[in-house]
Amino acid sequence: MSMSVTQQKRNDAAESSLRDLFARFESDGSAVEVNFRQLLSSDGGTSKSAHGIHPYPAKLLVNIPQFFLAAIPTVAGSALLDPFCGSGTVLYEGALAGLRPIGSDSNPLARLITQAKLTPIDREVARRQLDEVMAAYPLVSPTIPDVVNRDYWFSERISDCLGRLKTAIECSVSAQHRPVFDVSFSATVRRVSYADPRLSVPVKINPDRSARYGAKGDEVIRRLGRLAKIDVGAVFWSITNQNIQRCLELGQGFVLDQPEIFSDARSLGLADASVGLAITSPPYVGAQKYVRASSLSLGWLGLTPDCKLRPIEQQSIGREHLTAKEELAPSGTGLAEADCLLDEIVERNPLRARIAQRYLLEMRDALSELSRTMRHDGRLILVVGPNLVAGLEFPTPLFLQKIAESFGFSTQLHLIDSIDSRGLMTKRNRTAGLIQQESVFLLKRVRAGA
Ligand SMILES: C[S@@+](CC[C@H](N)C(=O)[O-])C[C@H]1O[C@@H](n2cnc3c(N)ncnc32)[C@H](O)[C@@H]1O
Known part of the structure; x- marks a missing residue:
């Protein structure tokens, strides 16, 4: 893939900024404060591009992978790994930059969103299949999977509509286009449920508590009224139509028939020393409920084994x-x-204390596996924030840095960015605390791990 003059200029500017950051870090060894939004302005935005195809908790600020992908010279077609890929922010940007994306995530919904972003689509065929789904939808019988507490989250009419959409998708959509249709179906599920749209973890809207909803209270309650008459097919059509448009951008990047997406960062099916660049933002200790946030979608998509969330949660660090x-x-x-x-x-x-201990032990296993898969001189960009555990500051960045160093990584750069747009964080309880600034480490694999 040849690079445009504009891209070349952008990469040159990013390389020069990175050199400057290295110099500042080397001068006194303390973390350098940066604002990634200013370091490299994002040209894609997150709503118009494929990143907007589905909500996901704690998505990475897109400017971070964009900056490093522009600043670190890479060979076209070489591997880019994100072992905690979530909604695929890093891997999609890597594919656009001409790299071969490899990911893993324990949440099946995350893997589906990533797959949808990384699977190229044919605009005409996808639109025709959307027409076929819409034509079949009123005529077919519903397929209603075992969704936990379905009656609590959806009216009977809405369940019937979702079930018919599910059947129509299964009958009309080819394997190539299934990820983008399934992701659109999942976004529809959440949109037509009784869950409060402002929260990542589903919480049912309760009209008796409108006073607690603050300034947006009236809007939230009005939503309940709209749900009684909502045209589920029209919502699905509009989301899918928009997502087809968003996914077309990938045609200009690195395209794979079947992207490699594994399910556990602690056991990646990759050869030793096969990866030269990894960019990742691992989960936080007890700070986010990825599985619960995905529960309605997982149920409707049939992605929960025996209709239970616990087995998926057990895999989550x-x-x-x-x-x-x-x-x-x-x-x-x-x-x-x-x-x-x-x-x-x-x-x-x-x-x-047990939860935090288990987190560090499992992150140790993940970083050991990452070290095994990375080449000598390979670079790892690790994005991680601190939080509070039982009211005490828990310096996760420092701990993960130390663990990574014990597995043969050396710290080349430590940056600090404040996160005012990391959205969808949930405050677990009064002592959990929110993450206010995150560390971005550039680590180089210099020797075999301990
Ligand atoms: C901070 S999020 C990553 C967000 C991602 N960068 C994005 O932009 O969407 C951390 C991810 O780690 C995943 N995760 C937790 N345990 C895991 C494991 N054992 N293996 C792989 N992924 C895991 C969670 O499901 C979550 O999606």
């Missing part, structure tokens, strides 16, 4: 529910600073 065996595991993380802090946390809240 940073989860809040531990098994009895996990709760009784011996204490210790192998990281002295973390163990000291966990001793303090255990005094305040033993369960929170």
Whole structure:
């Protein structure tokens, strides 16, 4: 893929900014404050481009991968890995930059959104299939999967409409276009449910509590009225039509028949030393409920084994529910600073201490696996924020940096960016705290891990 003059200029500017940041970091070794929105202005935006095809909690600021992809010289077609790919922000930007995207995520909805973004579509065929779905929709029988508490979240009429859309998609859409149609169906599910649209985790709108909804209270309640008459087919048509448009941009990037997306960052099906560049934002300890936020979609898409969320949650690093065996595991993380802090946390809240300990142990496994797959001299961009655990500051960036260093990475650069647009964070309880600024590390793999 040849590069346009504008792209070349943009890359030159990014390379020069990165050199400047290296110089500032080397001069005194402390983290350099940056504003990624100013460092490299985003030309795609997140709503018009494929990033807008489906909401996802804690999406990465698109300017971060765009900056590093422009600033670090790469060979066209070489691998770009995001082991915690979420909605595929990094991998999609990498594909647009001509790299071969490889990802993993424990949440099947995240894998579907990523796949939809990375699968090229044919505009005419996709539009024809959309017409066929809309023609079949009023005529077919509904396919209603086992959705947990379906009657609580959807009226009988809406369930019937969603079930008929599901049948019509299954009958009319080819394998190539299924991801973009399934993602559009999933976005429709959330749009026509009784869930409050302002929150990432589903919470049913309650008209008796309108006073608690603040300034947007009236709008939220009016939504309930609209749901009684909503035309589910029209909502689906509009979302799918827009998503087809958004996904066309990929035609200009690196295209694969079947993108490689694994399900666990701790066991990637990749050869040793096969990856030269990884960019990732791992989950936070207890800060986000990715699986619960996806629950309605997972149910309607039939992506929950035996209609249960627990098996998916068990795979998620940073989860809040531990098994009895996990709760009784011996204490210790192998990281002295973390163990000291966990001793303090255990005094305040033993369960929170266990959750944080488990998080660090599982992130250790993920970083060890990442180190195995990365080439000597490979670069890892790690984006991670601190949070509070039981009211105490939990310096996740420092801990993950130390663990990565124990697996043969050396810190080349530490940047700090404030995150005012990372959206959809949920405040778990009064002591969990929100993430206000995040660290962006550039690490280089310099030796084999411990
Ligand atoms: C901060 S989010 C990534 C967001 C992503 N960068 C985006 O822009 O959408 C972290 C992701 O890690 C995933 N995750 C948690 N445990 C995992 C595991 N064991 N293996 C792979 N992914 C996991 C979560 O499902 C979540 O999607």
